[in-house]
Amino acid sequence: xxxxxxxxxxxxxxxxxxxxxxxxxxxxxxxxxxxxxxxxxxxxxxxxxxxxxxxxxxxxxxxxxxxxxxxxxxxxxxxxxxxxxxxxxxxxxxxxxxxxxxxxxxxxxxxxxxxxxxxxxxxxxxxxxxxxxxxxxxxxxxxxxxxxxxxxxxxxxxxxxxxxxxxxxxxxxxxxxxxxxxxxxxxxxxxxxxxxxxxxxxxxxxxxxxxxxxxxxxxxxxxxxxxxxxxxxxxxxxxxxxxxxxxxxxxxxxxxxxxxxxxxxxxxxxxxxxxxxxxxxxxxxxxxxxxxxxxxxxxxxxxxxxxxxxxxxxxxxxxxxxxxxxxxxxxxxxxxxxxxxxxxxxxxxxxxxxxxxxxxxxxxxxxxxxxxxxxxxxxxxxxxxxxxxxxxxxxxxxxxxxxxxxxxxxxxxxxxxxxxxxxxxxxxxxxxxxxxxxxxxxxxxxxxxxxxxxxxxxxxxxxxxxxxxxxxxxxxxxxxxxxxxxxxxxxxxxxxxxxxxxxxxxxxxxxxxxxxxxxxxxxxxxxxxxxxxxxxxxxxxxxxxxxxxxxxxxxxxxxxxxxxxxxxxxxxxxxxxxxxxxxxxxxxxxxxxxxxxxxxxxxxxxxxxxxxxxxxxxxxxxxxxxxxxxxxxxxxxxxxxxxxxxxxxxxxxxxxxxxxxxxxxxxxxxxxxxxxxxxxxxxxxxxxxxxxxxxxxxxxxxxxxxxxxxxxxxxxxxxxxxxxxxxxxxxxxxxxxxxxxxxxxxxxxxx
Amino acid sequence: xxxxxxxxxxxxxxxxxxxxxxxxxxxxxxxxxxxxxxxxxxxxxxxxxxxxxxxxxxxxxxxxxxxxxxxxxxxxxxxxxxxxxxxxxxxxxxxxxxxxxxxxxxxxxxxxxxxxxxxxxxxxxxxxxxxxxxxxxxxxxxxxxxxxxxxxxxxxx
Numbered sequence: 053x054x055x056x057x058x059x060x061x062x063x064x065x066x067x068x069x070x071x072x073x074x075x076x077x078x079x080x081x082x083x084x085x086x087x088x089x090x091x092x093x094x095x096x097x098x099x100x101x102x103x104x105x106x107x108x109x110x111x112x113x114x115x116x117x118x119x120x121x122x123x124x125x126x127x128x129x130x131x132x133x134x135x136x137x138x139x140x141x142x143x144x145x146x147x148x149x150x151x152x153x154x155x156x157x158x159x160x161x162x163x164x165x166x167x168x169x170x171x172x173x174x175x176x177x178x179x180x181x182x183x184x185x186x187x188x189x190x191x192x193x194x195x196x197x198x199x200x201x202x203x204x205x206x207x208x209x210x211x212x213x214x215x216x217x218x219x220x221x222x223x224x225x226x227x228x229x230x231x232x233x234x235x236x237x238x239x240x241x242x243x244x245x246x247x248x249x250x251x252x253x254x255x256x257x258x259x260x261x262x263x264x265x266x267x268x269x270x271x272x273x274x275x276x277x278x279x280x281x282x283x284x285x286x287x288x289x290x291x292x293x294x295x296x297x298x299x300x301x302x303x304x305x306x307x308x309x310x311x312x313x314x315x316x317x318x319x320x321x322x323x324x325x326x327x328x329x330x331x332x333x334x335x336x337x338x339x340x341x342x343x344x345x346x347x348x349x350x351x352x353x354x355x356x357x358x359x360x361x362x363x364x365x366x367x368x369x370x371x372x373x374x375x376x377x378x379x380x381x382x383x384x385x386x387x388x389x390x391x392x393x394x395x396x397x398x399x400x401x402x403x404x405x406x407x408x409x410x411x412x413x414x415x416x417x418x419x420x421x422x423x424x425x426x427x428x429x430x431x432x433x434x435x436x437x438x439x440x441x442x443x444x445x446x447x448x449x450x451x452x453x454x455x456x457x458x459x460x461x462x463x464x465x466x467x468x469x470x471x472x473x474x475x476x477x478x479x480x481x482x483x484x485x486x487x488x489x490x491x492x493x494x495x496x497x498x499x500x501x502x503x504x505x506x507x508x509x510x511x512x513x514x515x516x517x518x519x520x521x522x523x524x525x526x527x528x529x530x531x532x533x534x535x536x537x538x539x540x541x542x543x544x545x546x547x548x549x550x551x552x553x554x555x556x557x558x559x560x561x562x563x564x565x566x567x568x569x570x571x572x573x574x575x576x577x578x579x580x581x582x583x584x585x586x587x588x589x590x591x592x593x594x595x596x597x598x599x600x601x602x603x604x605x606x607x608x609x610x611x612x613x614x615x616x617x618x619x620x621x622x623x624x625x626x627x628x629x630x631x632x633x634x635x636x637x638x639x640x641x642x643x644x645x646x647x648x649x650x651x652x653x654x655x656x657x658x659x660x661x662x663x664x665x666x667x668x669x670x671x672x673x674x675x676x677x678x679x680x681x682x683x684x685x686x687x688x689x690x691x692x693x694x695x696x697x698x699x700x701x702x703x704x705x706x707x708x709x710x711x712x713x714x715x716x717x718x719x720x721x722x723x724x725x726x727x728x729x730x731x732x733x734x735x736x737x738x739x740x741x742x743x744x745x746x747x748x749x750x751x752x753x754x755x756x757x758x759x760x761x762x763x764x765x766x767x768x769x770x771x772x773x774x775x776x777x778x779x780x781x782x783x784x785x786x787x788x789x790x791x792x793x794x795x796x797x798x799x800x801x802x803x
Numbered sequence: 804x805x806x807x808x809x810x811x812x813x814x815x816x817x818x819x820x821x822x823x824x825x826x827x828x829x830x831x832x833x834x835x836x837x838x839x840x841x842x843x844x845x846x847x848x849x850x851x852x853x854x855x856x857x858x859x860x861x862x863x864x865x866x867x868x869x870x871x872x873x874x875x876x877x878x879x880x881x882x883x884x885x886x887x888x889x890x891x892x893x894x895x896x897x898x899x900x901x902x903x904x905x906x907x908x909x910x911x912x913x914x915x916x917x918x919x920x921x922x923x924x925x926x927x928x929x930x931x932x933x934x935x936x937x938x939x940x941x942x943x944x945x946x947x948x949x950x951x952x953x954x955x956x957x958x959x960x
Contacts, residue, residue, distance in 0.1 A: 086913070095869030099858050101917065102876050103955055106938055109914070110924050113906045121912060128916035142860065142868030144830055149867055195869040223869075287867070295867060296829075302871040302957070307903070307926055559913045559943070578916045601918065601943035 085184035086120040088217065088322055091176070093126040093169055093197025095223075096148075096162075097140030100128055104194040104222070107305040111315030112190075119322065122559075124176065126169050126200065129578040131176050136169030138196055157199055157225055157263035169200035174207050179551055181212060182676070188325065190318045191219045192311070194304060195288055198224035198280075202266060205274050209636075213271065217321050219278040220314035221249075222304040223289045227280055228265025232258045232290075248275045252310065254284035254300070255291040262288050262295075279317060281310035346381035347403055347446040348372075348525060349436050349482070353429070353454035354387045354395070355422030365453055366414050368518045373410040379526065381405075384440050385413050388432030391463040393421035397432035399439045422456075429458035430467040437475045437482055447606060448482040449505070449525045453518065455488060457495045473502035473571045477593040477609040483528075485521045502571030504531075504597045504607030524604050529555035531598040531608035537653065537665030542589060542615040550596045550608065551580035558602040569593035569609070589615035611665070623690040623698035624648055626671075631686050631705045634674070642672040643688050643701060651690035657700065659685050680708045834862030839873045842933050842956055845896040852881040855951075874957040882948045887923035887939035890950065894937070898930040911943055918942065919951055934959050 092108045094100070105125050112121065127136035139161050141149040151160025158166075173191075180187060193201035198221035205213060221227070229247050231240035232255075239245040241256035249269060259265070261282075270278045282289035285300030292300065304310040350369050354362065373383040382403040389395050401413035429452065442448055461468045476482045484505040486496040493507050500507045508521050532552040540546065550563055560580075564573040567584050569592045575582060584594075595609035626643040633639050645651065645668070653665040656673055666673055678684060684705045690698035836859045848854075856878045858870075866872035883890050888907040895902060907923035914920055919940035928934045935956035942949045 097860075097868055097870050099856065099876065102858070102953065103936075106921070106924070106936070106953070106955075109921055110906050110938075113909060113912060113921060116912065123912065123914040124916070125914075140868065142863070142866070142870055142872070144867070288869070296865045298866050301869065302874075559915065561916070561918055601913075603944050 085187055086122045087326060088119065088188045088190055089122045089124055089180060090190045090318075091124045091126065091173065091192070093136060093173070093193035093200040094138050095195035095197055096138055097142055098138055100125060104197075104305045104311065107311045108192055108315070111312045112319065115315060115319040119326070126172050126176075126197070130581075131172050131179065131579055132581060133583070134168050134171035134175055136172050136197075136200065137165050138169070139165040141196070152225075152263060162196070166196060166199050166203060169197065170204045170207050173200065173204040177208065177212050177215070178677075181215070183551075183554070188215055188217045188322070190217050190322065192222070192314060193220075193224070194222045195225065195301065198222055198289075199226045199263070202226055202270060202278075205270055205278075206266070210271075210273060213273055216274070216277060217325060218314075218318040219270070219274060220311075220318065221278070221280045222310050222314075223282060223286050223301050224280060225261040225263040225288050226266050226269075227258070227261035227282055227289045228267055228269035229253060229259050232256065232260075249278040249280050251279040251281050251313070253280070253282045253291065255282075258282055258290045261290045265290075277321075279314060281313070283310070346376055346379065346525060347384070347440070347443055347448045348376050348381060348522075349384040349386060349403070349440060349450045351386045351388065351429075351432055351436055351450050351452045352417065353389070353427055353452075353456065354417055354419045355389045355393075355427055355456070356419055357422055357455050358453075359419045361455075362417065362419050365518070366417060369414050370407075370411050372518065372522050373414075374407050375522070376526075377405050377407050377410075381446075382443065383410050384436070385410060386432055386436045387417055388428055388435075389421045390423050390426070390428045391431075391459070392423040395421070396428055396464050397435040399435060403440050403442070426457045426459045427454065428462055428464050429454065430460060430462040430469065430472050431464040433472050433484065434462075434465065434467045434475060437472075437479055442479055442482070447525075447528070447530060448480055450482050450484045451518070451521050451525070452484065452486045452488075452496075454486070455492070455510075457492045469498055469502070470571075472499065474569060474593070476503040477569050477595050478611075481595060481607055481609045483525075483606055485524065487518060487521055498571065504595065504605060506605075527556075527558075527602065528604040528606040529553055529558070529560055529598045529600045531596060531606045533596065533608045533610050535610060535664030536667055537611040537613070538594075539613040539655065539664065542587070543585060544614065545583050545585045546612070547581065547583055548594065548596065548610075549581045550598060553580065553596075553598045553608070555598075555600045555602075555604075558600045558604070560598055561601050562599045564597040564599065566595045566597070567612075569595060573597060586612070586614040623651055623692060623696055625698040626654065626688040626690060626701040629686070629688055629701040629703050631703050633680060633705065633708065636680060636708075637678050638674060638676050639678050639680075639684070639686075639705065640672065640674045641686050641688065645671060645690075649690060650692055650696075651698070652692045653690075655689045655691055655697075657685075657687035657689070657702075665691075680705070683707050829864045832864045834873070836861045836873065836875075839875045839933070839956060839958075842896075842929065842931065843875050843877055843954060845898070846954060847894050847896065848879060849881070849894075852879045852952075854878070855880050871957045874955070876953060876955045878951060878953045881950050881952060883950050884948050887941065887950065888925075890939055890952065891923060891925045891937045894952070894954075895925075895927060896929065900928050900930050902927040911941075919949070922950075928959070932959055933957065 090108070090112055092105045094102070094105050098104070109123050127138060129135065139148050140146065141152060141162060144150070148160060148162045152162035155163055157163060177189065191201050193199070201219055202221055202224055203226065205216065205219060229240065229250060231245040231247060232238060238257055247269070281304060282291045283300040283303050285292050285297050287293070287295045287298045288301050350372070352365060352369070369385070376383045382405050384399065384403045385401040386397060386399050387395065388397040400416070401410050404410055433450065436450060476484060481503055484499055484503040485508060486500055486505070487508045487510050488496060489510050493509055496507045499505070506524060530553060531550060533548065533550055534552060538546050548565065553560060561578065563577050563580055565575045565577070565582055565584070566573045568590065591613050592611070593609050594612050595607050597605055597607040599605045624646040627646050628644040630642050631639055641656065652668050654668065654671065655665055656663045658675055663675070685702065686705065687700040687702040689700045840859065854877060858876045860870040860872050860874045863872040886908060888904055903926045905924045905926070906921065911920040919942050921938060922941040923939040925937045926934070927937065933956050935954065937955070938953045940951040
């Protein structure tokens, strides 16, 4: 078979593969949203993903079939700073069991643990609601985790509770069954007045869990969606008053026991729901995760040593261009050689959607020169980065094809690897993939790491290597940060939030954070949100690299200015600043640029805290998690690249009822000025203090840049957690033990 | 106070003290974990498997928490090309009297914040009064042979 026919055959196969990659249906983004997410909370002292959680997942796996589902276990990641620890109560010396008993499960480390779980649940549902508005939830919890769930549904806003199909609690210490009340006549023992949530409760006299029951156990709208199990000899949920025999408490996860029973019922309800919406309701088109266009630059080494593979490379480059363009992207071409050559680095084709233009540029490539082994790649990358008109919001990638190393620093323009990485990040970044041979692959690792790209080994088949690179570019996640820049005084705790990042047909599993843009990732999290404080002045970039389960990755970057206070008022302020409430916790801030505006960025402020920049062309932002039960203040200020600023345009949105939306306020004709040379004004200081102390006051709730408290209704029967002296706990615990023993003794005698 | 009254008070006080001490001792007593650890050690874990975590709950007179007393959970990281079911069957100890495999090889279901998905489960009963469950988790990356195996053991109730 000739080389040409081999290449043709190879291209045919690759075309089929690429068609699968590129020509996804328009609603492919919907595949990342599931029909249902199954959330579980483990019991006290248990590790993540053991026993009950494993049984929960397994029981559902048996039955889910083709249903699109995902599992989440509370505590497996930090969400808005909340992560359920499931503190241990087995060790009586740590005081958690006594503390839980004395405070009714609300205080001590136990109560704090439960609250972490509640807050994580609320934050998780709030965040996933935004991403997948049609998704449903099935909740389950064991023991302490059951309390988290029965307490958590009280904290959820009613519209979020509507999304819950089923709640299962196993051995809940806060169980409440009114039919078990009574000294002489107990309705449940007569088979009467059963609560709707009662599934298997072995002792008809069970009325309250060991920590006292919620009253009512669940909100009214959850009554018929909740089932509870409380086996015999379970002291925790109140089936047995003898705390020395708790052997029934560990039986829920056995084969065919409560967790399996719950999965059967929950799956039935899920299937009923899915059937009910399928034939009769035309599902509104789920907004697909807007396919982010790709700007891809091919950077090809055309020195003499590339002679053997240049024709195959040219053919494949043309094919790649066609496919990138067909998928809505743009393609560019740079060729480069070295400092001794006439051609050093030339952009042969700017970013274009015209396949013919690109093909003509590629066909004109020829090889020559090179001189010494290293080539002028760093100069070529700087030329590519700086010359191309990158599209704002596009995923950007450069694919380098070379067979040799590079000069560092470059002998043409003196660029260093650090300069290239920095410039890449400034542009958003441009993820750089290098296709090269095994011999020199290691020399490119820093470049790939620094720009969140990859090194792909060309082991003799340049076509396979190129397609591998293209596949990674096109199937990688979309990393996104909400702001293009962050600014604040030294000591400010910045919130970097990459939760808008997404991927089709895979799952994001971790986030890597480079806070100072040096290409070294300082922290890895499973949560998309981190908080970081810069101890000194800083003017540079940060980046987040998003890692997907399929091994792909991409990054997003933003500028960070810390402690930059030299500002001169020269620019015209924003006009027509308007704040509109979109919902109970979300507002949109919009404004107009004045006709003489020289602003290159807009700084957005909320309640005295600068949230960050927007580009000059973006005059509208949405701020989520706003506590509208208090008046809130918004500001916009123009700035330029030299640090000049305008006066603040400001507006205050009055407080509103929690459920209300639609209110608005405008600053038209009422622009307020502020002394911006004093960043530590009382307003700023107050808010920053509230952020760092996380005090549960209204001012630190739900602002973008601070930690959040749960939204929705407060629990109806909870007292606030408090720290109790150990002595009081011990004394209270002993008293409780004596009272329990006497009560039990009297009750047994009456039986 | 008469001598007789003093004797009665001292007797009652002593009895109460002994009761409180005995009660406290019973509450706090924990037994040896040697036996259940020995059961876990009887599994045929290959030498190149890496134990990544272990949680042991000792026997207690008063088992008030959410963990069964005694119980043990170990997790291992390994690399293997054989199926998860074969993998679990190879590590089970010789005194297994019954084993029931479940959900083996059904393919991945997303689980957020975890790098691996459940690929096989096996409930087993041992002849020495213990029972347990073993799970095998596989990587979402089809090209990876990485596997995580958990072994959970508890005394039969």
